[in-house]
Amino acid sequence: MKKVFLKDIARSLSISKTAVSLVLNxxxxxxxISKDTQDKIISFAKKHNYVPNQLARGLSRGKSExxxxxxxxxxxxxYSKIAGYVELKAKELGYSVLFSSSNEDNKKEAExxxxxxxxxxxxxxxxxxxxxxxxxxxxxxxxFPFVLIDRNYPEMETNAVVVDNFNGLKIVTEHLIxxxxxxxxxxxxxxxxxxxxxxxxxxxxxxxxxxxxFNKDLVKExxxxxxxxxxxxxxGDLLKFPNSVDSVVFVTHYLTSVGLRELKRRQVxxxxxxxxxxxxxxxxxxxxxxxxxxxxxxxRDIANLSVEMLVNRIEGKxxxxxxxxxxxxxxxxxxSCGTF
Amino acid sequence: MKKVFLKDIARSLSISKTAVSLVLNxxxxxxxISKDTQDKIISFAKKHNYVPNQLARGLSRGKSExxxxxxxxxxxxxYSKIAGYVELKAKELGYSVLFSSSNEDNKKEAExxxxxxxxxxxxxxxxxxxxxxxxxxxxxxxxFPFVLIDRNYPEMETNAVVVDNFNGLKIVTEHLIxxxxxxxxxxxxxxxxxxxxxxxxxxxxxxxxxxxxFNKDLVKExxxxxxxxxxxxxxGDLLKFPNSVDSVVFVTHYLTSVGLRELKRRQVxxxxxxxxxxxxxxxxxxxxxxxxxxxxxxxRDIANLSVEMLVNRIEGKxxxxxxxxxxxxxxxxxxSCGTF
DNA sequence: CTGAAAGCGCTTACAG
DNA sequence: CTGAAAGCGCTTACAG
Numbered sequence: 283m284k285k286v287f288l289k290d291i292a293r294s295l296s297i298s299k300t301a302v303s304l305v306l307n308x309x310x311x312x313x314x315i316s317k318d319t320q321d322k323i324i325s326f327a328k329k330h331n332y333v334p335n336q337l338a339r340g341l342s343r344g345k346s347e348x349x350x351x352x353x354x355x356x357x358x359x360x361y362s363k364i365a366g367y368v369e370l371k372a373k374e375l376g377y378s379v380l381f382s383s384s385n386e387d388n389k390k391e392a393e394x395x396x397x398x399x400x401x402x403x404x405x406x407x408x409x410x411x412x413x414x415x416x417x418x419x420x421x422x423x424x425x426f427p428f429v430l431i432d433r434n435y436p437e438m439e440t441n442a443v444v445v446d447n448f449n450g451l452k453i454v455t456e457h458l459i460x461x462x463x464x465x466x467x468x469x470x471x472x473x474x475x476x477x478x479x480x481x482x483x484x485x486x487x488x489x490x491x492x493x494x495x496f497n498k499d500l501v502k503e504x505x506x507x508x509x510x511x512x513x514x515x516x517x518g519d520l521l522k523f524p525n526s527v528d529s530v531v532f533v534t535h536y537l538t539s540v541g542l543r544e545l546k547r548r549q550v551x552x553x554x555x556x557x558x559x560x561x562x563x564x565x566x567x568x569x570x571x572x573x574x575x576x577x578x579x580x581x582r583d584i585a586n587l588s589v590e591m592l593v594n595r596i597e598g599k600x601x602x603x604x605x606x607x608x609x610x611x612x613x614x615x616x617x618s619c620g621t622f
Numbered sequence: 623m624k625k626v627f628l629k630d631i632a633r634s635l636s637i638s639k640t641a642v643s644l645v646l647n648x649x650x651x652x653x654x655i656s657k658d659t660q661d662k663i664i665s666f667a668k669k670h671n672y673v674p675n676q677l678a679r680g681l682s683r684g685k686s687e688x689x690x691x692x693x694x695x696x697x698x699x700x701y702s703k704i705a706g707y708v709e710l711k712a713k714e715l716g717y718s719v720l721f722s723s724s725n726e727d728n729k730k731e732a733e734x735x736x737x738x739x740x741x742x743x744x745x746x747x748x749x750x751x752x753x754x755x756x757x758x759x760x761x762x763x764x765x766f767p768f769v770l771i772d773r774n775y776p777e778m779e780t781n782a783v784v785v786d787n788f789n790g791l792k793i794v795t796e797h798l799i800x801x802x803x804x805x806x807x808x809x810x811x812x813x814x815x816x817x818x819x820x821x822x823x824x825x826x827x828x829x830x831x832x833x834x835x836f837n838k839d840l841v842k843e844x845x846x847x848x849x850x851x852x853x854x855x856x857x858g859d860l861l862k863f864p865n866s867v868d869s870v871v872f873v874t875h876y877l878t879s880v881g882l883r884e885l886k887r888r889q890v891x892x893x894x895x896x897x898x899x900x901x902x903x904x905x906x907x908x909x910x911x912x913x914x915x916x917x918x919x920x921x922r923d924i925a926n927l928s929v930e931m932l933v934n935r936i937e938g939k940x941x942x943x944x945x946x947x948x949x950x951x952x953x954x955x956x957x958s959c960g961t962f
Numbered sequence: 963c964t965g966a967a968a969g970c971g972c973t974t975a976c977a978g
Numbered sequence: 979c980t981g982a983a984a985g986c987g988c989t990t991a992c993a994g
Contacts, residue, residue: 338970572911
């Protein structure tokens, strides 16, 4: 089957390329091209399996019908789920998606943004490393459509879909307090990210409102790149804390995983001796020993809303300057927090 | 910062577009363009943040420096990990990656293949639904570079990187037998996929070699789209089997997850009453109650090898007709199989 | 309704 | 070393 081009169709049918292009793009009627001609073109195209060259099309129209999705890491289940739903929603609205992972490297993220613009994406959804204020600002200045997800820049007003990290953490911490826990450890990441910082504030706020002394020694900050090595010392420190902590809050599913592994290694009884809760979860968290109480993020909503917001912006249906949506997360109580 | 084009650079520097294009593509030396001129061009380009339009470039050269990756589902941790490594490796070799999920829909997969060709990808890595023999064959006939991963078409010789499914399942089944289990259930998917079929054969072969009667009643085939509903009956049937099975083998991580959930719901003691093992695993399988014995697939190798194979093919370094690599999987023994 | 033509931004023989 | 020119495959005013 030889590749067939627009001009081939035109020649074979003795019709101008213009007409063929118009018809194939659904503009036959508005250009008053006869039903007959239209049918001929369409059936010929179908028969010969014609597919337009997107590169040429995009170049000519200055459009690509593609949006870009930049995430820290496609291997992370949270982001891979978002990617899946973004793809679905985008396709539904007529766009393809170009994915790329920044691997938490802000230089790489900046490059990816360029590379995507370069490929003429019409809009960008970014879960940013949050160290690219300049790049993001320049997108904003150029009026380029984009939506930040998961992580947004507090120093900037942009389109964004985020989760209420503060409340998510507050609720789960309050839950622990309600169950009688008082010495609540907090294992988090180096607080470069606003989302992570909000979780920290939520934790702190729950303590303070409950009249519990906030103690910095109970907060352990691990490096996003080296947390697997650092977890042992962090857990060790928390267990050494006067009479040991009675519970630990983890700010991400992977910290929870390594933390629980470490607790098990040290033969600490969870939840009897130390209760644990997790922000964000892994598929198997309900099967874990003990099943892990988690704050679940609405991945599907994050994906759907961000795509809709972006497409509205691209297609100019929605010219409001900025639109920020904050979604609720959901507390799922399981055994790891010591509920009986 | 206004967008700068090739012609802008040429005009500003009073040099021909040809020279600018050549230099920027690293062909300055071979075209004997003076160092001086080259430096001028390069520094100007850098200063003005010039980035070539890939669409135009691709159209003109008939190349896109992009490869396509078609997988059943980017949300599945197995495929998302592959995607992550494919992206890394491809970037290393100078290619971008276009991902898309077929959602196990062969019509959609066929569309995706077209859409990707259409975007002028230079090669394709496909984890196929295996119902597109025609499309794959036509790629082959057109001498279009592609590599099948995870799933390949047994009726066809193609470039492929797959895992030794037969042996993986055989080993884990033998392990159960070695631990004294005799009534071994098998929960699988409707056997359209060769990979799944091989796992079935591995299971069967282990039984037969051990002199255990193979019993069809112990094999439960669930629908890939509806396994969550079907698991309950499947497990129920296995437990009703004369005196109940003493163990179950699951062919994918998600079947293992739902299966274990169901066993727990029925308050079956795992592994005492029923031991379980899984082909492929989830991050938290070592934390699960009980930790799950799994056959682990070499995702990283699958990704790296397939990209290398594809790029070799694209760049013509490797003209051998077809190359099929079969990778070993690794058995990780944990408590769910009843080891003490 | 139709066709010739310009243009999208680049690359690449080709002639000098 | 350099420049004019054609071409990649499409879209889209524009004139008829």
